[in-house]
Amino acid sequence: MGEKESIVRVFRFDPMRDEKPRYETFRVPFREGDRVLDLLIYIQENLDPSLAFRQSCKEQACLVCYLKANGRLILPCRERAEDNMTLEPRDRHRIVRDLVVGFK
Amino acid sequence: MSGILRWADDVVAVDVLVIGSGGAGAEAAIGADETGATVLVVDRGVNTRSGATVTAGHTCCAALGPGDSPELHFEDTVRGGHFMANQRLVETYVEEAPKRVVELDEWGAKFIKKDGEFQLIESPGGHSKSRAVHVGFLTGPAIMAALRRELNRRKIEKMNDILITNLLTNENCVVGATGLNLLNGNFIVFRAKATVLATGGAGQVYDWTTMALECTGDGYSLAYRAGAELVDMEFVQFLLMQTDPRLMHLNCAVGLVLIPRWRRRIRESGVRLINALGEDFIRRYDPKRAIYTTRDQTAIAVQTEMNEDRGPIYFDLTPVPREVLEEEFGDTPGSWLPDIQREGYDLGKDPIEVTLAAHHFMGGVRINERGETGVRGLYAAGEVAGGIHGSNRLGGNALTEIAVFGRIAGVNAARHALSSDPIGVREKQVRTERERVYRYIDEAPKKGESPTAVRKRLQKLMSSKVGVIRDGEGLKEAVKEILGLREYLPKVSLRSDARSYNSEWIEALLLPRMLDVAEMVARAALLRAESRGAHYRADYPATDNKNWLKNIVLKHVEGEMRLTTRPVVVTKIAPEG
Numbered sequence: 001m002g003e004k005e006s007i008v009r010v011f012r013f014d015p016m017r018d019e020k021p022r023y024e025t026f027r028v029p030f031r032e033g034d035r036v037l038d039l040l041i042y043i044q045e046n047l048d049p050s051l052a053f054r055q056s057c058k059e060q061a062c063l064v065c066y067l068k069a070n071g072r073l074i075l076p077c078r079e080r081a082e083d084n085m086t087l088e089p090r091d092r093h094r095i096v097r098d099l100v101v102g103f104k
Numbered sequence: 105m106s107g108i109l110r111w112a113d114d115v116v117a118v119d120v121l122v123i124g125s126g127g128a129g130a131e132a133a134i135g136a137d138e139t140g141a142t143v144l145v146v147d148r149g150v151n152t153r154s155g156a157t158v159t160a161g162h163t164c165c166a167a168l169g170p171g172d173s174p175e176l177h178f179e180d181t182v183r184g185g186h187f188m189a190n191q192r193l194v195e196t197y198v199e200e201a202p203k204r205v206v207e208l209d210e211w212g213a214k215f216i217k218k219d220g221e222f223q224l225i226e227s228p229g230g231h232s233k234s235r236a237v238h239v240g241f242l243t244g245p246a247i248m249a250a251l252r253r254e255l256n257r258r259k260i261e262k263m264n265d266i267l268i269t270n271l272l273t274n275e276n277c278v279v280g281a282t283g284l285n286l287l288n289g290n291f292i293v294f295r296a297k298a299t300v301l302a303t304g305g306a307g308q309v310y311d312w313t314t315m316a317l318e319c320t321g322d323g324y325s326l327a328y329r330a331g332a333e334l335v336d337m338e339f340v341q342f343l344l345m346q347t348d349p350r351l352m353h354l355n356c357a358v359g360l361v362l363i364p365r366w367r368r369r370i371r372e373s374g375v376r377l378i379n380a381l382g383e384d385f386i387r388r389y390d391p392k393r394a395i396y397t398t399r400d401q402t403a404i405a406v407q408t409e410m411n412e413d414r415g416p417i418y419f420d421l422t423p424v425p426r427e428v429l430e431e432e433f434g435d436t437p438g439s440w441l442p443d444i445q446r447e448g449y450d451l452g453k454d455p456i457e458v459t460l461a462a463h464h465f466m467g468g469v470r471i472n473e474r475g476e477t478g479v480r481g482l483y484a485a486g487e488v489a490g491g492i493h494g495s496n497r498l499g500g501n502a503l504t505e506i507a508v509f510g511r512i513a514g515v516n517a518a519r520h521a522l523s524s525d526p527i528g529v530r531e532k533q534v535r536t537e538r539e540r541v542y543r544y545i546d547e548a549p550k551k552g553e554s555p556t557a558v559r560k561r562l563q564k565l566m567s568s569k570v571g572v573i574r575d576g577e578g579l580k581e582a583v584k585e586i587l588g589l590r591e592y593l594p595k596v597s598l599r600s601d602a603r604s605y606n607s608e609w610i611e612a613l614l615l616p617r618m619l620d621v622a623e624m625v626a627r628a629a630l631l632r633a634e635s636r637g638a639h640y641r642a643d644y645p646a647t648d649n650k651n652w653l654k655n656i657v658l659k660h661v662e663g664e665m666r667l668t669t670r671p672v673v674v675t676k677i678a679p680e681g
Contacts, residue, residue: 016288016604033349033447045556049608050600054149057316059355061245062153078353096287097604103150103264 003031006081008039010051011088014097023086024048036069036076036085040099052098066090067099107531111538112282113290118144118261119521120514121280121296123268123323126155127244127503128486128510129302130251131204135514136300137258141521143514145255146266146283146294147318152252154318155304156487160244161356161438163227163236163500164208164215166201172233174198181501182677184230184398185466185494186637187653188336191675193492196473197501197508204507205237211250215239216437227500229398236500240437241356247503265605266292268322269613270537271299271330271482272529278330278482279527282537286610289545289603291538297524298481298517301327302510305465305487306621310571311563312461314345314357323488324624325617327469332477334658335490336467337621338628338639341497342403342572344377344419345461350447354440357463358419358456370432371396374423377406378455379414400496400638403460407572410459418455426452460572464502466493466638467628470657475513481520481527485513491655491673495637544612545601552597555611562589562615562622570626575642579630586622593619623665628656631667649679 006028013021026047028039037055044051056062058077065076068088076087093101108115119141122133129145130152136143147154167177177198182189209215209222215237216223227236239246255262265286272280272293280295306321307313328334345357377395379385389405390397397405406417421429429451433439444451468490475483486506493501569582593616598608634648635641654669 014602014604017602031349033351035349035353038349044607049554049556049598050602050606052602052605052607055317056149056154057159059159059353061159061355062150062316064150064153097602100287100605102287 003029004083005029006039007084008043009086010043010098012098013095015095030081034081036074036079036081036087037065039081039085040076040087052096052100054100064103108293108529108534111291111531111535112293114292115295116144116292117295118142119296120144120298120300120517121146121294122300122302122514123281124155124302124304124486124488125151125262126302126304126486126506127157127247127251128488128506128513129300130248130255131507131510132300132302132483132485132514132517133260134251134254134258135511136518137260139515139518139522141518143260143518144294145260145262146268147262147264148267148286148322149318150264151262152248152255154316156315156319157244157503157506158248159314159316159355160247160503161241162243163225163238164205164243164247164503165227165231165236165498165500166205166504167198167233167235168202168205168222168237169224169233169235172235174201176232177201177235179677180231181498182494184498185496186647187649187679188339188494188636188655188672190491190673191677192473192673193471195675196512197492197505200508200512201504204504204511208247208250208507209237211254213239213246213250215246227498229499231498231500240439242438243503267610267613268326269541271326272533273330274527274530276331277480277527279529282534284541284613287604291541293529293534295526295529297521297526298483300475300513300517301469301482301484301488302486303488306618307462307465309562309566309618309622309625310462311560311567312345312459314343314461314463320614320618321465321621322614322617323484324468325620327477327479327482327484327488328620328624328658328660330479330482331660332479332482333470334468334624335470335655336495337465337490337624337658338632338656339466339495339637340462340625341399341464341466341638342460343399343463344402344406344458347457347459348449350449351444351456354443355438356440357461358458369428370424373425373428376420376423378418378420379409380416381414383414385409385414398496399499400640403572403638404640406458406460411573416457417459419458420455421451422453422455424451464493464497466490466495466497471509473512474516475509476516483513483517485509495639541613545598545603545606545609548596548598548612550597550599552595553592554599555596555608555615558589558592558596558615559611559618562586562618566622566625570622570629573640573642574629576630579626582626583623583630586619586626590616590619624658627665627667628658631656653679
């Protein structure tokens with residue numbers, strides 16, 4: 001990682017503990033070509049291991065990682081990281097924690 | 105027995121429990137259901153979306169074409185695996201493969217057809233006939249979509265986000281499993297008269313892998329700890345994979361899609377692998393086949409170049425005219441060309457940097473042709489099972505094989521369940537397991553090394569000393585270091601005590617099983633003092649049929665990993681000379 005920096009605002013909510021959701025901001029270094037998923041992995045491994053998000057194949061096949069970036073539904077394994085991002089769970093799914101939603 | 109409710113938040117009882125919902129797990133569930141058993145599929149992630157099958161790029165082999173036969177498919181598979189495969193399993197595989205392929209097509213996989221017949225293409229690495237059905241580069245997703253529909257049609261019960269923490273045993277039988285519901289931290293006891301492991305491979309023990317996140321070798325460790333035998337664990341297949349962040353999201357490793365033997369025009373236009381000096385090095389290793397050599401030979405050549413400081417290695421498509429690429433791949437389902445173009449990557453100017461990534465575990469839980477493991481009540485199918493591919497798997501043999509043995513394991517698990525009386529669960533085992541699982545978040549220190557850091561150390565160690573090129577000294581050090589990493593387990597720290605979807609908790613629970621797998625691969629690789637297929641020993645570079653035409657079997661005995669050798673099961677053909 002290196003070269004550039006992204007200001008990432010992330011939706012945080014643990015329904016088992018928190019009264020209401022909040023947003024937390026991280027400054028995340030990234031390389032040209034990195035994906036949104038790389039930002040999330042960086043946060044979890046280096047800044048806040050308690051961040052919850054889904055990932056599996058990292059190559060647009062499993063489709064479990066869908067979330068909203070700047071209001072738009074995206075696949076974080078496919079979408080490029082940008083300088084400013086607000087990441088939220090996808091709509092119409094129950095929130096398990098942070099960016100993780102339940103699947104039927 | 106009645107006391108288990110003190111330790112479990114929930115108890116679920118079924119005839120057949122299937123762990124894992126990729127191709128093998130889905131087929132097992134269908135097999136158990138059609139046999140009349142009640143069945144539940146649990147998955148660590150989301151059902152039918154996690155694991156390797158959904159990422160499988162391309163080809164699915166069966167003897168379906170004119171002039172082809174199960175006998176020829178058998179011979180190719182046994183030779184391709186350098187005579188290490190259990191030939192009884194291979195016989196079952198090649199006989200059943202056509203049925204599974206036709207059925208998957210009927211269920212909606214929609215393999216590409218020409219004039220009403222399957223379009224059969226060449227699959228890489230040693231098939232003597234064109235015998236692969238496909239849906240472009242979306243074959244795995246198409247197969248999983250078909251299986252998902254069939255599971256839904258049968259209303260087969262499933263649970264997502266269940267991490268199986270251990271198998272439950274009683275009277276030398278597997279009687280179910282304990283699981284952690286990752287969404288809320290609840291501890292669940294699954295009582296089952298038969299359990300099918302369909303948990304896939306363990307690519308995640310290496311630092312580069314083509315496999316999905318769930319492929320941490322869960323089933324190898326679960327089976328081992330329940331007393332089952334494992335076989336051929338030294339054989340791990342590596343494949344070329346792109347490293348450029350702009351290309352990491354392509355739906356396949358380049359090693360899979362960019363070396364299409366059947367694309368004559370691309371071959372003829374001079375596609376090549378080059379090292380940092382620009383040398384077409386692979387001709388030094390295999391002058392005749394060059395870039396079209398087998399996967400095991402490619403891996404050894406690439407690793408040698410990297411070890412001797414002639415890396416990085418590039419896959420060079422620059423000689424291939426753009427219009428040839430467009431014409432050959434433009435309309436292929438799942439083609440990676442649009443993605444590459446979207447990234448502004450110019451294949452005409454920039455060779456693609458590649459490395460070697462763990463792609464397939466040929467070894468696994470030792471099974472017979474009924475999918476039985478030798479431990480009553482425990483079955484295994486798919487990549488978690490070993491013995492079908494010998495020391496090197498041919499391209500296109502995995503997707504069909506997991507369907508064949510998944511189905512067989514499910515049917516036999518159901519038959520066993522329907523003809524057996526239930527056996528109770530030992531309260532003490534449930535209690536011990538619950539305490540082990542919760543100790544991580546209730547008692548783990550808040551400061552110290554994170555499970556992620558320990559996992560990364562293991563991955564680095566495995567890639568450097570138990571990767572493509574191995575030697576006795578390095579393997580001895582690796583075993584020692586793996587045992588050393590075990591000492592860290594009680595000391596790993598969790599910074600969050602969240603009960604729901606706590607990634608560090610999950611990592612901490614996975615670490616002991618990843619260490620089990622690492623130790624299996626390292627010890628088996630150390631014992632096999634020869635080179636064969638995907639197992640290459642720099643200190644024993646030749647294949648030694650005189651001493652090593654046998655399988656290495658691993659078993660947990662009195663707290664130790666015991667290794668023995670057995671003669672290979674040969675039913676039809678033996679190596680010449």
